[in-house]
Amino acid sequence: xxxxxxxxxxxxxxxxxxxxxxxxxxxxxxxxxxxxxxxxxxxxxxxxxxxxxxxxxxxxxxxxxxxxxxxxxxxxxxxxxxxxxxxxxxxxxxxxxxxxxxxxxxxxxxxxx
Numbered sequence: 575x576x577x578x579x580x581x582x583x584x585x586x587x588x589x590x591x592x593x594x595x596x597x598x599x600x601x602x603x604x605x606x607x608x609x610x611x612x613x614x615x616x617x618x619x620x621x622x623x624x625x626x627x628x629x630x631x632x633x634x635x636x637x638x639x640x641x642x643x644x645x646x647x648x649x650x651x652x653x654x655x656x657x658x659x660x661x662x663x664x665x666x667x668x669x670x671x672x673x674x675x676x677x678x679x680x681x682x683x684x685x686x687x
Contacts, residue, residue: 584637586600586601586602587599587600587601588601588635588636590616590623590625590627591625591626591627592623592624592625597623597625599616599618599623601636601637601640601641601651602653603618603619603620604616604617604618604636604641604651604654605617605618605619605650605651605654605665605666606648606649606650606651606654606665606666606668606670607629607632607648607649607650608647608648609628609629609646609647609648610647612626612628613625613626613627614626614627614628614629614632616632617666629643629646629647629649632649633649636649639652640652640653642680642683642684643676643680644663644670644671644672644673644676644680645670645671645672645673645675645676646673646675648670648671650663650665650670651665652683652684652687654666655684658672658684660672660677660681663680
């Protein structure tokens with residue numbers, strides 16, 4: 575993730591509580607995020623981190639230029655999308671559904687990329 579001059583003071587990582595410790599997650603390593611009720615699974619290049627957090631908090635923290643909410647339960651990294659249709663997005667060989675609620679905004683944003 576390149577940092578433009580006006581975004582230099584913005585960080586490119588976050589810390590989340592997982593396994594009784596604070597774990598650093600670099601935004602560039604995130605493939606996608608899946609909500610499981612009160613927990614969130616963060617799928618990265620190397621591993622999966624489970625934290626007791628809401629997906630809405632992740633959405634507010636992640637830079638909107640690089641991540642997109644595609645479903646009530648999913649946020650995906652735009653740079654990690656390998657293909658997409660009107661119904662789903664493929665990230666790391668996993669098909670993530672695009673919900674009706676987010677479809678219009680998702681397809682608009684992806685058309686601009």
